[in-house]
Amino acid sequence: MVPYVPVDLYINLYLPSYSNLNAIGGWAYVSGGSKGIIIYRQTADVFSAYDRHCTHNADNPCGSVDVDSTSTYVECTCDGSQFQLYDGLVIKGPAAFSLKPYRTSYSLTSNVVHIYN
Secondary structure, three states: OOOOOOOEEEEEOOOHHHHHHHOOOOEEEEOOOOOOEEEEEOOOOOEEEEEOEOOOOOOOOOOEEEEOOOOOEEEEOOOOOEEEOOOOOEEEOOOOOOOOEEEEEEEOOOOEEEEEO
16 A cells, blocks of 8 residues: 655646646656656646556565656556556556546646645
């Protein structure tokens, strides 16, 4: 089981390090959570965010996920499990559970994404 870690982050999309998130389909790594967070822009005003901690054999210290080189899915560096970049759902096992999601809200006026649990 992925451990619970309190998350309360604000991501300013005006910052150059988050410029990929200004386009639909853009993603970025963010510090926080258990092993880091991936944030993905689904639509103009909807973002998904989930922990980089692989859900298969979660106690294994090597089990973290990275976005693949084509930016189409997320893969566990340890067991090869694959998850959708869009929403963290399992594409290929051995993982049986989706990546741990975090809540998000977006303020158009300030161009800030709030990630929290």
